[in-house]
Amino acid sequence: MNLHELTIQKALKLLKEKEISSTDLTRAVLDRIDAVEERVGAYITIAGETAMEQAMLADRAISTGNISPLTGIPLAIKDLICTEGLRTTCASRILENFVPPYDAFVIKKLKKAGAVIVGKANMDEFAMGSSTENSSIKITRNPWDLNRIPGGSSGGSAAAVAADMCLGSLGSDTGGSIRQPASLCGIVGMKPTYGRVSRFGLVAFASSLDQIGPMTKDVTDCAVLMNVISGFDPKDSTSVPEDVSDYTSFLKNGLSEITVGIPKEYNAAEGLNPEVADAVKDAVRVMEDLGAKCIEVSLPHTEYAVAAYYVIAPSEASSNLARYDGVKYGFRDKEKKSLIEMYRSTRSNGFGPEVQRRIILGTYCLSAGYYDAYYRKASRVRTLIMQDFDNAFKKCDVILSPTTPTTAFRIGEKKDDPLAMYLSDIFTLSANLAGIPGMSIPCGFSSAGLPIGLQIMGKHFDEGMLLKVAYNFEQATNFHKQKASI
Amino acid sequence: MEFEPVIGLEIHAQLKTNTKIFCGCSTSFGAPPNTHTCPVCLGMPGVLPVLNKKVVEYTIRMAIATNCKVERRSRWARKNYFYPDLPKGYQISQYELPVAQFGYIDIETDGSRKRIGITRIHMEEDAGKLTHDPDRPFSMVDFNRTGVPLIEIVSEPDIRSPEEAGAYLRQLHSIVRYIGISDGNMEEGSFRCDANISIRPKGAERLGTRSELKNLNSFKHVEKALYYEINRQKEIIIDGGRVVQETRLWNPDKNITTSMRSKEEAHDYRYFPDPDLLPLVVDNEWIDALKKTLPELPDRKKNRFISEFNLPSSDAEIMSSSRELADYFEECIKEFPKPKQVSNWIMGELLGLLNAEGKTIDRSPISSSNLARLLKLIDKGIISGKIAKTVFEDMANTGRHPEEIVEKKGLVQVTDVSAIEEVVSQILADNLKEVEGYRKGKKKLIGFFVGQVMKETKGKANPKIVNEILKDKLAE
Numbered sequence: 001m002n003l004h005e006l007t008i009q010k011a012l013k014l015l016k017e018k019e020i021s022s023t024d025l026t027r028a029v030l031d032r033i034d035a036v037e038e039r040v041g042a043y044i045t046i047a048g049e050t051a052m053e054q055a056m057l058a059d060r061a062i063s064t065g066n067i068s069p070l071t072g073i074p075l076a077i078k079d080l081i082c083t084e085g086l087r088t089t090c091a092s093r094i095l096e097n098f099v100p101p102y103d104a105f106v107i108k109k110l111k112k113a114g115a116v117i118v119g120k121a122n123m124d125e126f127a128m129g130s131s132t133e134n135s136s137i138k139i140t141r142n143p144w145d146l147n148r149i150p151g152g153s154s155g156g157s158a159a160a161v162a163a164d165m166c167l168g169s170l171g172s173d174t175g176g177s178i179r180q181p182a183s184l185c186g187i188v189g190m191k192p193t194y195g196r197v198s199r200f201g202l203v204a205f206a207s208s209l210d211q212i213g214p215m216t217k218d219v220t221d222c223a224v225l226m227n228v229i230s231g232f233d234p235k236d237s238t239s240v241p242e243d244v245s246d247y248t249s250f251l252k253n254g255l256s257e258i259t260v261g262i263p264k265e266y267n268a269a270e271g272l273n274p275e276v277a278d279a280v281k282d283a284v285r286v287m288e289d290l291g292a293k294c295i296e297v298s299l300p301h302t303e304y305a306v307a308a309y310y311v312i313a314p315s316e317a318s319s320n321l322a323r324y325d326g327v328k329y330g331f332r333d334k335e336k337k338s339l340i341e342m343y344r345s346t347r348s349n350g351f352g353p354e355v356q357r358r359i360i361l362g363t364y365c366l367s368a369g370y371y372d373a374y375y376r377k378a379s380r381v382r383t384l385i386m387q388d389f390d391n392a393f394k395k396c397d398v399i400l401s402p403t404t405p406t407t408a409f410r411i412g413e414k415k416d417d418p419l420a421m422y423l424s425d426i427f428t429l430s431a432n433l434a435g436i437p438g439m440s441i442p443c444g445f446s447s448a449g450l451p452i453g454l455q456i457m458g459k460h461f462d463e464g465m466l467l468k469v470a471y472n473f474e475q476a477t478n479f480h481k482q483k484a485s486i
Numbered sequence: 487m488e489f490e491p492v493i494g495l496e497i498h499a500q501l502k503t504n505t506k507i508f509c510g511c512s513t514s515f516g517a518p519p520n521t522h523t524c525p526v527c528l529g530m531p532g533v534l535p536v537l538n539k540k541v542v543e544y545t546i547r548m549a550i551a552t553n554c555k556v557e558r559r560s561r562w563a564r565k566n567y568f569y570p571d572l573p574k575g576y577q578i579s580q581y582e583l584p585v586a587q588f589g590y591i592d593i594e595t596d597g598s599r600k601r602i603g604i605t606r607i608h609m610e611e612d613a614g615k616l617t618h619d620p621d622r623p624f625s626m627v628d629f630n631r632t633g634v635p636l637i638e639i640v641s642e643p644d645i646r647s648p649e650e651a652g653a654y655l656r657q658l659h660s661i662v663r664y665i666g667i668s669d670g671n672m673e674e675g676s677f678r679c680d681a682n683i684s685i686r687p688k689g690a691e692r693l694g695t696r697s698e699l700k701n702l703n704s705f706k707h708v709e710k711a712l713y714y715e716i717n718r719q720k721e722i723i724i725d726g727g728r729v730v731q732e733t734r735l736w737n738p739d740k741n742i743t744t745s746m747r748s749k750e751e752a753h754d755y756r757y758f759p760d761p762d763l764l765p766l767v768v769d770n771e772w773i774d775a776l777k778k779t780l781p782e783l784p785d786r787k788k789n790r791f792i793s794e795f796n797l798p799s800s801d802a803e804i805m806s807s808s809r810e811l812a813d814y815f816e817e818c819i820k821e822f823p824k825p826k827q828v829s830n831w832i833m834g835e836l837l838g839l840l841n842a843e844g845k846t847i848d849r850s851p852i853s854s855s856n857l858a859r860l861l862k863l864i865d866k867g868i869i870s871g872k873i874a875k876t877v878f879e880d881m882a883n884t885g886r887h888p889e890e891i892v893e894k895k896g897l898v899q900v901t902d903v904s905a906i907e908e909v910v911s912q913i914l915a916d917n918l919k920e921v922e923g924y925r926k927g928k929k930k931l932i933g934f935f936v937g938q939v940m941k942e943t944k945g946k947a948n949p950k951i952v953n954e955i956l957k958d959k960l961a962e
Contacts (some may be wrong), residue, residue: 204762363756
């Protein structure tokens, strides 16, 4: 038995039964990281020593019968979720040496649940990107084909799960940053409802869109992690004081009562790869075989989603990233003598090109004289997109679509074409604009052997329904069991 | 040509909540630099603001006190600009939908009343403080003030003279202190004022080009700066020039304003709704509950002092100028119900004493009850008004009751007619020349005799009795 290949659920069972120890499990994961990190490049920081300490504490807890929901489970954390005493870089030069003096809400929850944090995963700088190529630290490769990108921005978190370099991970999703890399790496990823998981300690990219979520080897693990990280946090005014159900209770067979909506507009999406389209069609057929009723729904404002998103997200980012000015923490160009020169040089050298592009874009959209034409108009489009979903969900329980229009592309392929890169988020970013939950599960492979993902979107706070549909699909298929051979 | 100034004021008042607006740090003034800070007010990565409910409560109190409409739904906005004292690179404020609008207060100048409109009141966070090392090329930043709650009160351009501006400012200052939301300390910067001012030919409809004045750190400077600016703009126009729209800085040492930045150099703050905070919802119940907790406001109190106690307007104005003084006044009246005498003594003796010692009424060495007792002694004729002034001084120095001082020092007024007659007879016998003069018609000499008798009795003789006896004896 290769311990690092275990799912969270199986490992928990073995730990509980004292078949294995967390130290063995954590060491196995660290050994696996040692073996493949050079090729995959999933981690920015590997916290081997503290991970082993946490594992020993977990073992002690298990021996005293003091078992929490994640006791002893080695996880990876996207490197823009603050971890007390553990460097949190956002894959940016400007925070290269930033060590937070506090834990994010989700990290507190994970620690309380007994989890072991093995390291901080690579990502696009400040979560801006769809390939993890925008990391200023390193390149992450897709475990299914090392010449290809893992997706992004949570590319490190996805690759680490796909390559068994952790049992599960946390990512963050602003426009698809959990679902898209999950799809491209053949794993499960969920973006919860906006407000379901506290953003406290998540370094902000676009505050009204950002949400932390789990990335796992299967649907059950997704539910297990959701149980731990969800819930109200008084430190996040946008987190919702609503009860959290036990998400594992939705992992039951039977889709007969369920109506699945297929948005007609998504078929017409530009650049949708036929292999991806076919895999999704097959997935819909599987759902029907499982008893679900499938209908066509309409999301008429879909074509404006990318434009609205690329106004709102950069606008918020331009403000969120203003604090990295070299004054208080992080990188500062000490050579420059005047304040303005210091600001300019610090930010020009501290941020990578994509981050600078978005800051400039956002600054422009918020400027006097342009605000109405861009930010205000985009906000109105956002309202229309929310209404689209509200209307569609009157007729169905979940909406199915491809997660991404294509499978993983080659490293460097779209690096100089930001618009093509932005279009790869076309199916995912509507969920962020509408604040609804969305997840991606494996639903097939291309002829080149690359994973294809199925996106399931649902009503606000209806994560249980997504998990139920995903679980039934997973039970009926074998895609999630396939491993990248690395 | 006669000109008319058009003035609007923007006032920032620091709210005296215990903790900051979006975190739990202390707001107290004067702590060592950067000791009242946390990741939230330092703008560390990933932190989020959580609104302090007390800030909203204080702001609503102010809104009610200034007759504003409290908006049931308002919104937080980010004001973006780079400066080292602003850790997030933006200030959380309110922009498109402020918490209160459409208010007014009434002011009085030269006995005539006028209503000044209040455009809006909104909440925001204060910035930190920079200090520059004079010897080295370093600047230091203190984030203790970062996140201290502020309200900004923006007036309509209804003000037409520096005096009106002063009256408006003093009235607002008095209100914030009355309702207990700000200490209003201008020196410590907890009450700040910017002014927008333009001039136009009298009778004209169109507004002139305005300048914005900053650094007006006392009531006196506000009026002085406005006077200076009115004259400066007048001269430009008379010389055929054009006033340019700009921000100007008041220099209190030179008594002039100087250009700080032009309209072209003005910041584009790129306001947008703060996605980290939900829209602020205020319900009617809360507003009604806060209405009930509001004290009587200065304007209303002044009018009551006039109608209930028959005070002259000027006395009522002073007695109601602060809640503490008004309370002192009313406590005195409870024990000694002759309001005009009380206000005379407060305005004459007590405020003089407090001014000289740089104290406020709540630190008065003489309690309201002791002052009332002193006035009773005068009223009952136990001491004269003149003696009372020395007793007052003694009270201020020792804090003792007036009766105790009067008794110990033997200051009780002599009202014994035979004792006074005896002294009068002696004085008249010693000053025969003056007696003769008086009797020949030099009636003014009465003052001389009174003075001699008082001197002899060390001021304790009842002056009324002395006068009567003197007149009787001199008429003999």
